[in-house]
Amino acid sequence: MQHGKYRFIVGFLAAPLGLYALFVVWPFIQSIYYSFTDWTGLSPEFKMVGFDNYERMLDDDIFWKSLQHSLFFALLLPLVTIGFALFLAFMINVGGRRRKGGPAITGVRGSSFYKIVYFFPQVLSIAIVALLFAFAYNPDSGAINSILRGIGLDSVQPLWLGDPNLALWAVMAVIVWSTVGFFVVLFSAGMASIPADLYEAALLDGAGRATTFFRITLPLLWDTVQSGWVYMGILALGAESFAVVHIMTTGPGGPDYSTTVMVLYVYQKAFRDGQAAYATTIGVALLIVTLAFAAVVMRLGRRERLEF
Amino acid sequence: MKTTETTAPVPAESGMPVTKIDAPAKGPGREKKEGTALNVFSHGILIVWAFMVVMPLLWAVMTSFKDDASIFGSPWSLPDKLHFSNWSRAWTQANMSDYFLNTLLVVGGSLIGTLVLGSMAAYVLARFDFPGNRFIYFLFIGGMSFPIMLALVPLFYVVNNMGLLNTIHGLILVYIAYSLPFTVFFLTAFFRTLPTSVAEAAFVDGASHSRTFFQIMLPMAKPGLISVGIFNFLGQWNQYMLPTVLNTDPDKKVLTQGLVQLAVSQGYKGDWSGLFAGLVMAMLPVLAAYIVFQRQVVAGLTAGALK
Numbered sequence: 001m002q003h004g005k006y007r008f009i010v011g012f013l014a015a016p017l018g019l020y021a022l023f024v025v026w027p028f029i030q031s032i033y034y035s036f037t038d039w040t041g042l043s044p045e046f047k048m049v050g051f052d053n054y055e056r057m058l059d060d061d062i063f064w065k066s067l068q069h070s071l072f073f074a075l076l077l078p079l080v081t082i083g084f085a086l087f088l089a090f091m092i093n094v095g096g097r098r099r100k101g102g103p104a105i106t107g108v109r110g111s112s113f114y115k116i117v118y119f120f121p122q123v124l125s126i127a128i129v130a131l132l133f134a135f136a137y138n139p140d141s142g143a144i145n146s147i148l149r150g151i152g153l154d155s156v157q158p159l160w161l162g163d164p165n166l167a168l169w170a171v172m173a174v175i176v177w178s179t180v181g182f183f184v185v186l187f188s189a190g191m192a193s194i195p196a197d198l199y200e201a202a203l204l205d206g207a208g209r210a211t212t213f214f215r216i217t218l219p220l221l222w223d224t225v226q227s228g229w230v231y232m233g234i235l236a237l238g239a240e241s242f243a244v245v246h247i248m249t250t251g252p253g254g255p256d257y258s259t260t261v262m263v264l265y266v267y268q269k270a271f272r273d274g275q276a277a278y279a280t281t282i283g284v285a286l287l288i289v290t291l292a293f294a295a296v297v298m299r300l301g302r303r304e305r306l307e308f
Numbered sequence: 309m310k311t312t313e314t315t316a317p318v319p320a321e322s323g324m325p326v327t328k329i330d331a332p333a334k335g336p337g338r339e340k341k342e343g344t345a346l347n348v349f350s351h352g353i354l355i356v357w358a359f360m361v362v363m364p365l366l367w368a369v370m371t372s373f374k375d376d377a378s379i380f381g382s383p384w385s386l387p388d389k390l391h392f393s394n395w396s397r398a399w400t401q402a403n404m405s406d407y408f409l410n411t412l413l414v415v416g417g418s419l420i421g422t423l424v425l426g427s428m429a430a431y432v433l434a435r436f437d438f439p440g441n442r443f444i445y446f447l448f449i450g451g452m453s454f455p456i457m458l459a460l461v462p463l464f465y466v467v468n469n470m471g472l473l474n475t476i477h478g479l480i481l482v483y484i485a486y487s488l489p490f491t492v493f494f495l496t497a498f499f500r501t502l503p504t505s506v507a508e509a510a511f512v513d514g515a516s517h518s519r520t521f522f523q524i525m526l527p528m529a530k531p532g533l534i535s536v537g538i539f540n541f542l543g544q545w546n547q548y549m550l551p552t553v554l555n556t557d558p559d560k561k562v563l564t565q566g567l568v569q570l571a572v573s574q575g576y577k578g579d580w581s582g583l584f585a586g587l588v589m590a591m592l593p594v595l596a597a598y599i600v601f602q603r604q605v606v607a608g609l610t611a612g613a614l615k
Contacts, residue, residue, distance in 0.1 A: 005436065008517035012432045016425035016488060017444065023485035024451050027459035027466060034462060041465070088357060095350025108350055116602055117358045120365065122609065123598040125546030127564035128590055131571055132368055135580075141380040143367050150384065181361065186610045209346060230453075238455050243548040247568055263457045270461045271553065283458030290455050 031280040041276030053281035062257055062265065063282060069168060070262040070286070073175075073241055074293050078232040081176050082225060085183030088118070090213055092184070093191040094199070115188060118181035126178060126240055130247040133174045137161050137248075161249055164258035171244050171259055175236065183228055190224045191217060226301040233293050237286065238263055262286045368591070372584040379580050394585035402574065404586050406559070407566030413476050414562055415544045418483035422540050423533055425484060426491030431521055433492065434499035435507075445496065451489035460553045467554055474557035482550055487540050494539075498532035499525070538601075538608030545594065563590050 035053055039046035057063050092115065095108045108114070121129060136143040137160035145157050160170045194217065202212045218225070235241075242263040246252045253260030253268070262282060270279035371379055372394055373387040398404045433445050463482070464473070472478025502525065510520045526533070548564045555561065561569060567586055574583040598605050 004517065006438070009432050009436055009438055011518070012428045012521075013444070016429040016492075019425065019481060019485050020448065020451070020488050023463060023466070023482055024459060024488075025447065027461075027463040028454060030462040030466075031458050041461070088354065091350035091354055095346055095354075108347065108354065114354050114358055115606075116599070117361055119598070119606065120361055120595060123542060123594050123605065124591055125548065125564045125594075127546070127548040127568060128587055131567055131587060132364055134571070135584075136364060136367070141383055143364070143383045146383040177360070177364075180357075182609065185606055189610060234453060234455075238457065239549050242457065246552070247548075247571075263455065266457045266461065267553070271464070276461055276465075279461050280458065283455065283461060286455045287458050290453065294453055 031283055034277050035281040035284050037277045039277040040274050041270060041279075042274045046277065049277075053278050056278065057281050057285065062260060063262075063285075065257050066253075066260045066262045066265040066282075067285065067289070069260060070237055070241070070289060072168070073172065073236040073261065074233045074289070077172060077175055077236040078229045080172075081179050081232055082183055082228055084176070085180050086187055086218070086221075086225070088114075088180070088184045089187035089191055090217060092188055094209065094212070094217075111188075115185050118184045120181065121178040122182045124178070126243040127247060129178045130174060130244045133170075133177075134161065134248045137170055162255060164254075164256045167249060167255060167259045171241075171248055174244055174248070175240055179232065179235070179240075183232075186224060186228060187221060190221045194220050222301070226297065229297050229301070230294050233297065234290060237261075237290050237293065242267065262289070365591070365595075368584060369588050372581065372588040374581060374584075376579065376581050379584070391581060394581040395589065397579070398570075398582045398585040398589060402570055402579075402582055402586055403561075403566060404570075404589055407561055407563045410476065410560055410566075411545065411563040414479050414483065415541065417477070417480040418487065418544050419537065419541055421480060421484040422487040422491055422544075423537055426488055426536070427495050427526065427529065427533065428521070429488070430492045430495030431499050431525060434496045435504075445492075448489050448492040451486070452493065456486065456549065460549070464553055474555055474560055476560060479551060479555050479560075479562075482554060483544050483547065486550065487544065491536050491540060494536045495529070495532055498529060498536075502528050534604060535608040538605055542594075542605075542609065 034046075036048055036050060037046040038049045038052070091108065092111045093107050139145055139157060139159045139162060142160075144160070148154075148156050158166055161167050198216050198220075199212055202216055207215065241261045245259050245261055245264050246267070249255075249259045251257075251260075253264050263286060266279045266283045266286065268279075269275045269282060367384075370387065371383070373390045373392070374385075374394075375388075375391055378385055378388065429448070433441060433448075467473050467478055467482065470478070472481065506528070507520050507524055510524050511517075515523070546564065547562070551562050551565050555565070558569070567583075567590060570583050570586050574580065
């Protein structure tokens with residue numbers, strides 16, 4: 001039987017593992033190797049240059065800008081998104097009116113309606129969302145400035161994506177808009193599984209709503225919050241920020257490099273400027289930032305696991 | 309929320325109060341007042357956010373029926389009449405039909421491939437003990453936290469050397485490869501929860517390993533396959549970064565790229581109404597499918613994070 005077992009294992013693993021190794025693992029290994037070469041990507045020739053690319057990177061102002069923006073994304077976006085989502089989920093699940101003789105805490109009326117609506121952006125492609133908001137931000141004919149004019153704020157007509165001081169915030173707002181709903185639904189599912197007697201006991205002891213949130217809801221939801229935090233941070237460093245910045249901003253990454261992020265800079269160096277080796281160097285920096293981010297969140301967030 | 313591994317979590321029962329356990333009614337009026345104030349406050353906040361989510365989408369639908377002059381002149385006015393020609397222009401002249409077809413082919417092929425290959429690998433990793441099992445498992449899982457863009461630089465040349473650049477089947481293979489980490493992660497956990505006795509019985513009766521897998525285990529794993537299938541469908545349908553790098557041929561573009569392309573080309577032509585029609589056209593089927601399969605979609609998308 002042993003023989004048959006191993007043949008089966010090999011037969012079943014060969015295709016998925018082969019495909020994965022060829023298209024995912026091998027390119028990752030290669031890119032770390034390429035970061036020590038002067039490969040342009042345009043011709044097959046290259047030679048080893050040691051740490052030249054890394055030295056160049058440390059002197060590259062645009063790299064530092066992109067690093068700064070990426071770190072900003074990774075720190076601020078999860079904080080805002082998850083914080084706001086927790087708040088909304090708490091409102092949905094315990095904000096209900098107390099009915100006489102009913103449970104001590106109830107969800108608001110229409111809670112399923114809110115959850116359905118909030119989830120809308122999550123099923124749309126981030127590319128579509130980005131295009132939509134690029135128009136909404138248009139200073140002359142966009143929906144946002146038009147509202148501002150409509151309520152009498154004719155003097156407040158920001159350039160949004162055209163203003164170096166505002167563009168990064170405008171881009172971040174779009175990512176928040178499109179991801180909050182996912183976390184509201186995620187946290188709602190978690191909150192609904194918290195036994196109500198815990199709330200009852202706390203309320204009997206005279207705890208306010210805020211106290212019950214910080215003393216009961218948040219600790220019992222901690223694992224979900226933590227994995228959501230890592231998930232959001234990886235999105236904010238990678239695919240999500242690439243799509244939004246690449247589609248919405250001028251340049252892309254502008255104006256005046258005010259919105260460039262690491263993942264976009266890698267793309268531009270490799271596929272626009274023909275500097276593949278240097279692109280992989282920035283990619284390695286992005287890898288280090290991503291892994292460090294995940295490690296810090298897991299480390300700082302480590303707590304006693306609560307069973308209930 | 310227990311630490312035990314469970315099957316795909318089902319979203320909270322909609323509209324139900326958090327609990328059914330009745331508390332003894334408490335009298336003091338102070339609490340009642342606080343409850344009411346909180347209720348008004350939370351409804352207020354929730355409605356405002358619902359409004360902010362829906363408005364941009366409604367605005368897009370409305371704009372797709374307007375002519376170009378009124379799109380620019382008064383972004384919030386209702387269309388003077390329903391300009392359905394925007395939609396037909398987007399569908400035919402602006403290549404939306406091609407983009408849809410390409411996306412259907414790519415997503416159809418990669419979804420099937422992802423589920424077949426992902427479940428094969430996950431089954432072996434979950435049920436068989438062999439040297440290297442943990443290593444292979446973590447090799448797959450590691451792919452979830454690595455920045456894909458780093459691999460895309462060499463991958464472009466790997467794909468190019470194999471003659472797969474700008475081809476539908478090349479894109480399918482890459483989509484499958486990058487969907488495997490989460491799929492293997494999710495399905496391995498799922499296969500571990502399935503009872504072993506049924507498979508053992510089949511095996512004793514003389515079924516081969518692969519027959520046991522295809523005829524016994526896969527049907528049993530259906531709920532897990534549906535969850536992870538929905539997750540992958542949306543991820544692959546909405547994928548932007550992979551095709552942007554690996555699929556630059558205008559004729560092969562998928563929906564997301566096509567729309568970005570449209571934003572540029574229709575911008576030169578000044579055909580904004582056609583572009584909005586294209587955007588809404590891409591938006592509506594996914595939103596409609598979501599509303600119909602709401603429970604399954606939510607379960608599928610939140611499945612990974614709740615583990």
